[in-house]
Amino acid sequence: xxxxxxxxxxxxxxxxxxxxxxxxxxxxxxxxxxxxxxxxxxxxxxxxxxxxxxxxxxxxxxxxxxxxxxxxxxxxxxxxxxxxxxxxxxxxxxxxxxxxxxxxxxxxxxxxxxxxxxxxxxxxxxxxxxxxxxxxxxxxxxxxxxxxxxxxxxxxxxxxxxxxxxxxxxxxxxxxxxxxxxxxxxxxxxxxxxxxxxxxxxxxxxxxxxxxxxxxxxxxxxxxxxxxxxxxxxxxxxxxxxxxxxxxxxxxxxxxxxxxxxxxxxxxxxxxxxxxxxxxxxxxxxxxxxxxxxxxxxxxxxxxxxxxxxxxxxxxxxxxx
Numbered sequence: 001x002x003x004x005x006x007x008x009x010x011x012x013x014x015x016x017x018x019x020x021x022x023x024x025x026x027x028x029x030x031x032x033x034x035x036x037x038x039x040x041x042x043x044x045x046x047x048x049x050x051x052x053x054x055x056x057x058x059x060x061x062x063x064x065x066x067x068x069x070x071x072x073x074x075x076x077x078x079x080x081x082x083x084x085x086x087x088x089x090x091x092x093x094x095x096x097x098x099x100x101x102x103x104x105x106x107x108x109x110x111x112x113x114x115x116x117x118x119x120x121x122x123x124x125x126x127x128x129x130x131x132x133x134x135x136x137x138x139x140x141x142x143x144x145x146x147x148x149x150x151x152x153x154x155x156x157x158x159x160x161x162x163x164x165x166x167x168x169x170x171x172x173x174x175x176x177x178x179x180x181x182x183x184x185x186x187x188x189x190x191x192x193x194x195x196x197x198x199x200x201x202x203x204x205x206x207x208x209x210x211x212x213x214x215x216x217x218x219x220x221x222x223x224x225x226x227x228x229x230x231x232x233x234x235x236x237x238x239x240x241x242x243x244x245x246x247x248x249x250x251x252x253x254x255x256x257x258x259x260x261x262x263x264x265x266x267x268x269x270x271x272x273x274x275x276x277x278x279x280x281x282x283x284x285x286x287x288x289x290x291x292x293x294x295x296x297x298x299x300x301x302x303x304x305x306x307x308x309x310x311x312x313x314x315x316x317x318x319x320x321x
Contacts, residue, residue, distance in 0.1 A: 001097060001098065001099065002126070002131070002132065003026070003029045003030050004048050004051075004052075004127070004129065004130050004131045004132075005097055005131045005132055006029050007022075007025060007026050007029055007048065007052075007131070008052065008057055008090055008131040009090060009091070009092065009096070010025050010029070011025070011052075011057070011058060011067075011069050011089075012069050012089035012090050012091045012094075013091055013092070014069075015068065015069055015089075016066065016067065016068040016069070017066070017067060018065060018066055018067070019049075019060070019065035019066065019067060020065070022049060022058075022067055023045045023046075023049070026044075026045045026048060026049070027045060030044070030045075044129050047129050048129050048130060050271065051127070051129055051130035051284055052130060052131065053271055053275065054271060054274045054275050054278045054284065055087060055127075055130060055131070055133065055275075055278055055279075055282070055284070056070055056073070056087035056088060056159070056275060056278075056279055057069065057070060057087060057088060057089075057090075057131065058070060069088065069089045070087065070088040070089065071088050071089065071153070071154055072086065072087075072088040072089045072090065072091075072094055072151075072153040072154065073086075073087050073088045073148075073153060073154040073155070073156060073159065074086055074087075074136065074144050074145075074147060074148045074153065074154070074155050074156075075087060075155075075156045075157070075158060075159040075160070075279060076141040076144055076155075076156070076157045076158055077135075077158070077280065077281060077282060077300065078158050078160065078161065078280055078300065078302050078305070079259070079300065079302060080281075080300060082137065082138045082139055082140050082141060082143065082144070083123075083135055083136065083137055083138070084135065084136040084138060084141075084144040084147075085133065085134070085135055085136070085279070085281075085282030086111070086134040086135075086136065087159075087279070087282070088153075088154075090131075090134075091109075092108075092109060093109055093110060094109050094110055094111050094151065094153070095107055095108075095109040095110070095111035095112055095134070096108045096109050097124065097132060097134065099124060099126075099132065106122045106124055106134075107122075110150075110151050110152075111147075111151050114147055114150045114151055115136065115147065117150075118138075118143060118146065118147055118150075120136055120137065120138050120143060120147065121136070121137040121138075122134060122135070122136060122137075123135040123136070123137055125282070125283055127283065127284055128284070130284055133282045133283055135282055141157055159279050160276050160277070160279040160280045160305060161302075161304075161305060163272070163275060163276045163279070164276045164304075164305045164308040164309065165308065167272065167273060167276065167308060167309065167312035168312065169312060169314070170238065170241055170242060170245060170312065170313055170314045173235065173238040173242075173270075174224075174232070174234075174238075174242055177224065177232040177233055177234050177235075177239075178232065178233050179230060179231060179232060179233075180223070180231060180232070180233040181223075181231050182206060182212060182214060182221075182223045182225075182231055183214040183216060183221050184203075186214040186215055186216050186221075187200070187214070187215045188200070188201050188202065188203065188206050188212055188213070188214055189201060189212065189213050189215070190205065190206070190210055190211070190212050191210065191211040191212070191213075191239075191240060191243060191266075193243050193244055193246075193247045193249055194247075194249075196251070196264050196266040196267060196293070197266055198213065198266075206223075206225070207225065207229065208225065209225050209226060209227050209229075209246070210224075210225055210243060211223075211224050211225075211234070211239050211240065211242075211243045212224075212225065213236070220236070221233070222234045222235065222236045222239055224239050224242065224243075235270070237267075237268060237269065237270035237271070238270050240266070240267050241267065241270075241313040241314065241315070242314075244267065244314075244315070245313075245314040250315050250316045250317075250318060251263065251264050251267050251315065252267075252306075252309070252310050252313070252315045252317055252318065253290060253317075253318045253319070253320050254301075254303065254306045254310075254317050254318065254319050254320070255319075255320050256303060256319060259299070259300050259301055259302065259303075260297050260298065260299055260300075260301065261277055261297070261298040261301040261306045261309065262288065262290050262295050262296070262297050262298075263295055263296055263298075264293055264294070264295045265287075265293075265294045265295050265296060268296060269296075269298075269309070269313075270313075273309050273312065273313065274298075276305060276308075276309060277298035277301055277305075277309060278298065280298065280299070280300045280301045280302065280305060281298070281299040281300040281301075283299060285297055285298045285299075286299075290320070
């Protein structure tokens with residue numbers, strides 16, 4: 001079992017907590033695994049927790065930096081021949097994953113027992129810097145629904161499609177951003193929407209319309225400067241797409257033959273949009289170059305869901321192939 005799997009098990013048993021508690025738990029588990037007490041050897045806590053949000057395991061309330069594990073749910077993956085994905089809480093009573101070679105089956109608990117009784121097949125997929133994705137192969141969504149019913153957990157035909165229809169427009173994020181001056185005395189960078197990269201700038205340049213980030217001792221602070229010189233404290237991913245909207249720049253691509261959605265690495269999807277794309281396959285995006293640009297590819301994304309993601313971000317979806 002990976003460190004991320006153990007973190008999900010811990011979070012599932014605990015139920016709720018603070019963001020700091022979640023990071024501390026990751027650090028302790030990573031330290032115990034790598035034999036480095038008191039440290040996160042890979043510095044991967046933020047990445048792992050973001051990936052757990054994208055995969056639907058936990059929910060975050062940013063206003064007070066608290067979290068809660070999501071209810072265990074089986075969702076049928078779109079156009080996958082009856083495959084499902086187990087997301088949300090994975091308590092030991094429900095399903096204790098075991099990928100060691102000397103065990104019979106994939107784990108223990110109510111979920112594993114009912115999978116055997118229904119003659120279904122588990123297909124765990126290891127994820128980099130995230131818990132193992134537990135996929136279920138079945139003859140039809142009806143089998144998945146019966147499995148969920150027997151386990152006393154939720155079932156949905158396609159949570160990705162449901163969430164896609166609920167994605168808010170980009171303007172709704174902008175309206176929530178608080179007017180606040182840019183931090184002073186810290187190194188500054190400007191987001192270059194043409195080259196899709198961050199470039200150094202000085203304080204005088206940072207008064208022009210655009211997206212800027214200040215590197216403080218603990219974090220990056222992002223500020224959007226509007227055409228009217230208003231300074232807004234912004235969330236990075238959404239602010240990147242707001243600047244791209246200003247410039248009329250479309251960067252999201254869709255590959256219909258492979259049912260894949262591609263975005264530049266510098267314009268990664270916001271967390272909610274990423275969850276929609278990730279829950280189409282139950283797997284995190286993989287790195288792939290497109291037209292010599294580094295990017296992320298989300299698998300098994302139906303065209304209608306790709307369109308909803310792009311539309312929510314004020315993007316016109318490019319189609320390659």
